[in-house]
Amino acid sequence: MNTGSYFESIDEHRYKPTPHASGAWSVDEQHFSPLGGLLVHAMDRHLAQRRRTQDLPDDGLLLSRISFDILGRLALDEIEIRVETLRPGRTIELLEAVALIAGRPVVRARAWRLAAADTSSVAGGAAGRLTSPQEVAPWPMESVWPGGYIASIDVRPLAPPQPGRTTAWISTPLDLVAGQPSSALASYVALVDTANGIAVRRSPTEWMFPNVDLTLHLHRQPVGGWTGLDTTVTFGPTGQGITSTVLHDVEGAVGHAQQVLTVRPM
Template identity: 65%
Template sequence: MNDSYFQRTGDRRFKPTVHAGGAWNADEQHFSPVAGLIVHAIERHRATGPDNGLALARISYDILGRIAVDECEITVETIRPGRTIELVEAVLVIADRPVIRARAWFLVSRDSTAVADSPIERLGAPEEFTPWAMSELWDGGYIASIDVRRRESAPGRAAAWISSELDLVAGEPSSPLASFIALVDTANGIAVRQPPTGWMFPNVDLTIHLHRQPQGRWTGLDTTVTFGPAGHGLTSSVLHDATGPVGSAQQVLTVRPLAGS
């Protein structure tokens, strides 16, 4: 348990370890490993059916409430089966209350190498970035568990590589996809516009689009954070693995000052 973010307690039930602790509140889980856990559960559900060669193209999470540091249950249902396109829904429940609802589109894989290209430049290698002690700015067991290499260019603008040596679920191998997505939500903390001691800007969702399946142990984030004038914000990231861009992520923020700041 000390080397993972979760421990399986049942067929669909999981208990968080200390490493899943959140950055905003000590009694909440960080959403990043939870997002990876949901992908892990979806992949396990899909493995019970036929191998139709479909790959994840989009997953969208709605965070419906506080993610307490408590045992959770994840149910997965295929709501639009198909040979070339499939839609899967997962619901995470804590204390009989739905807390996260996720929908994932899977698309058929075909050979398109003849036209594969992108105008997005790849990030430099992780070794070219400066190690960053993220836990000096953010609290929580999750932040303390990750290796972060960052290059900041301005408030609200930064690029970083994130990795973790911990298993997602104790004693269970996780796919490169689940491990990659388990680090994406970190984006909202690497390019802060205002210090979290004075302002709160938690995200209420996360949507990831992929044009290629990620590989390797590093998740690359090229991130921009924007605050609007009416208490709303947006964290936008181009996602990379070590060989180049793989997709994008968006997080909608609720922006508000902390009491007494």
Template identity: 80%
Template sequence: MNTGSYFEAIDEHRFKPTAHASGAWSVDEYHFSPLGGLLVHAIDQHLAGRPDDGLVSARISFDILGRLPLDECEVRVETLRPGRTIELLEAVALIADRPVVRARAWRLAAGDTSAVAGGGAGPLTPPEELARWPMGSVWPGGYIDSLDVRPVAPPQPGRATAWISSPLDLVAGHTSSNLASYVALVDTANGIGVRQSPTDWMFPNVDLTIHLHRQPEGRWTGLDTTVTFGPTGQGITSTVLHDINGAVGYAQQLLTVRPL
């Protein structure tokens, strides 16, 4: 893998994945994390052609519509609900002309509410004070191999808190926003505190929903994660999201749980 990115742009809407985007359930499929980041990047590019409207993305939801083969993808973005203070955008990723991921982003007006801000979780131990963890000992694939993972404490079944970062660009030759780079790491949450070994059980997520009360900053994505399995084949991965300054929001992933 001699490339420094997860994707290479073919044109404005089409992207070729590199081997770094592969895994974790199969190395010939996408790991959803970089693909999710790519959809946010596409939304950013869509907005770049418009005057700055002062809105920020406060909720981004992804529905994974099927298998994600590690092939060229196309991303299309449209405005579903225009507005001066609230807007809803949709980005759809297609592989072989088949929609495979649908993302929706609610963008809300930004303003100064610092006088009443509060209620989030306290900051995590800084990543510079923590040792790296070889997450590839649990999961295969180029995406996991690309990461710098630093647990705050040793991961336990169903419970982990860790910092994640990557030295790679999201799209070769393109500068991505802090938000796109941050979101490109969030889906890793489902793999840092596994309840059961992925060699014995499958628990892929069918969605990812991110709610933000503050826009993330810096190169580190902090994940304070709890994984719950129910008794009838469903599970939830719940995460408090952090950046280097503290909590920024929450993520939820719905899991389908079944034995291999």
């Protein structure tokens, strides 16, 4: 097994997770973060195949929102991903990708792609740049969470993590899929779900707070290398919580992410 990636390709639609994809709530399950990136990777391949088979130029549409609904247990087992275009269009398009394990849907992702245009003259309103990841020290996140995924990432908080509040940079030396180049966006998205683990309000040995979804809204396409997470976690009084994140790359803010949590005592 290739140990330099989160997944290995079996064929055009099927992938095998490596041990680096495991954890964190259970080491015999997949961490959702790299699987989210894999779904974007599959969408990229779907679009590239469509251009090749129909002899089309790049349509210039940009992925601007992607929502993931986690439908069931993410066993550390072979994944099949099916992608289709739900709403075609020249300026607005909706894609859907479904991940299946043992023939059962476990994640459903929908992505809006919007036309690109030069709006630099009116751009504004985004948060400022974070301190460079080169200027902050790594933090051993594996002291809080188990699993191969957590062990594989470089986590650099701008200040010591506090209950419910952390700003941190995340990167990984691993490929998303062995032997396949991934887009900057897929590689970026593959680290975003880490947000729910960097600012824990209560110890995960005492309380469970898994997210059942992840939604990203992007006002700019991220560049690769580092994923910046400016994260706040809120627990409500009736078993629900929200992890809210301002997303950054090294050039500044790129959008927002939200995760809804089910909060339960262990």
